Amino acid sequence: MPPETLIALISLAAGTLFTPGPNNAMLAASGATFGFRRTLPHMLGVAVGFPAMVLIVGLALGGLFQTSLALQESLRWGGAALLMWIAWKIATSGGVSAGGGPARPMSFPAAAAFQWINPKAWVMAVAATSQFVTGPGPALAAGIVALTFLGGGLMSSATWVMAGQTIARILTSSGRRRIFNLTMAALIVLSVAQLVWH
Template sequence: MTDAASLVPINLLPFVLTALVIEITPGPNMTWLAVISGLEGRRAGFAAVAGIALGLSIIGLAGALGAAALFQTSSALYETLRWGGVAFLFYLAAEGWFSAGRPQEMQTGSYCGYFLRGLLTNLLNPKALLFYIAVLPSFVAPQQPVMHQTLMLTAAYVAVATIIHSLIALTAARLEPVLNDPRRERLARRTLSAVLALVAIWFALTTAQSGR
């Protein structure tokens, strides 16, 4: 029992509370999930949630193996990642805006497509990488194995994020019947696409500040 307990990071609970606060703060994932789930339904939202979870896991594993330090020391790599993420958010916003009013079969994507978009959005998310660089290490206790703690805290963060994202998808999906009317759907799609574009601008400004 003692050995098993010693494997649990000492700072796991405060870390989980910190991750919870971060995840309920509006950001690209939250906005995009609301768009997808509200307009395309619960299953599309969950496909996106799965892609986001995989993306966060890959970045967390890369951070644990030291790749995050490379981005921290190379401004060129960081800027490439940052602007790639901003461009992709603008692409999603533009696609949502210009697809409004088209026939429904032209608007609905595959679940695999939503999964891949969720994955790509987070692989191009420098804020997620910065979380693993700046926030997670502060919860690592020197008296316990560093790699083991890092992997466990990463898993805890992905779990918290996935729960929050799933709740967002479920809540937004309840709006789908309301949006079945073509006029309401068009207005909602363009409104949410405009919000996503604003999030992309906010994303560019805040990540530039964080990267200094």
Template sequence: MTPDLLTALTTFAFVTVMTPGPNNLMLMASGTNFGFSRSIPHMLGIGLGFPLMVACVGLGVMQVFDLWPLSYTVLKIGSVTYLLYLAWKIANAAPPRDAESSGKPLTFLQSAAFQWVNPKAWSMALSAITLYATGRDLVSVLWVAGVYIVMSGVSTTSWTLLGQQLRRMLRNQARLRAFNWFMAALLIATLIPVLWPL
């Protein structure tokens, strides 16, 4: 991979992982409700699960949609259903003190598996492979996945820390409930491009 192409890929990866989407909104909510250290498995699930998904997409998963167009509809229905469920969980999250004992952030495996039903993750993976691993050769695909490992580390840490900082401002239970409902509404809003594409 040439230095110019690597710079372009790094910039693309940084912008796509830092912008709000289901992963980042859920990490911010997790940081707020559970704190940074309890959110680390969630962060690692995204930070390693998404690059793995990128690699799988680059090595052939994209062809499933070409061979079985119905699989795209099934994925879309599954994605919408799961995101609505996660929005409900965020909206009804317990206050931090109660969450310490009763609530649980997403685990490593849950957040890694979530990438496969995350509409933004699919869009990012397909775009990154199409633009930066045009030959679909193993080396190019691994470069794209490797850059996403680094950029995902920056993004997951930043959004979780933001949530943790908000936790201090949301000690009031009514404010925290309003925040959680707002995060749930934003998560649902991420479905708009999926349900009504331009």
């Protein structure tokens, strides 16, 4: 992969991985609720699951996904419905150190599997593979794209979990926890709206 193409790929990965979206909002909420150590499986599931998805899409599913409108639409609306449910659960949870929150953080397999129904993940995977997995040597190109997203995903996921953990220090009242949960839920709803309507 030429250096200028690799720079463009790194820029795309940074721009998409660090911006708010369903994964990042869920990681921040989990970091605030459970702390860094207990959120580690969730964080690694996102950081590893998405690059694995990119690799598979790049090698096998990219063309099918791009040519099947029915597949695109079913994934878009099914994923949007699931994300709205997750946003509702976050918005109505008790949050940090409160009894109404989830009993445990998301597991590694659940977080990795979640990528396959996350509309933002599909948009990112198809966009990245359609732009960078071209020409001769598609397997090598898909591997480079996946490794780039793995490195960026580890940094991004850790950043959002630490941000949530840091925020937890000021969430000392039920009112503050409520505002935080509503903000994280709103980020998910906004990302769903953006992905569905654009």
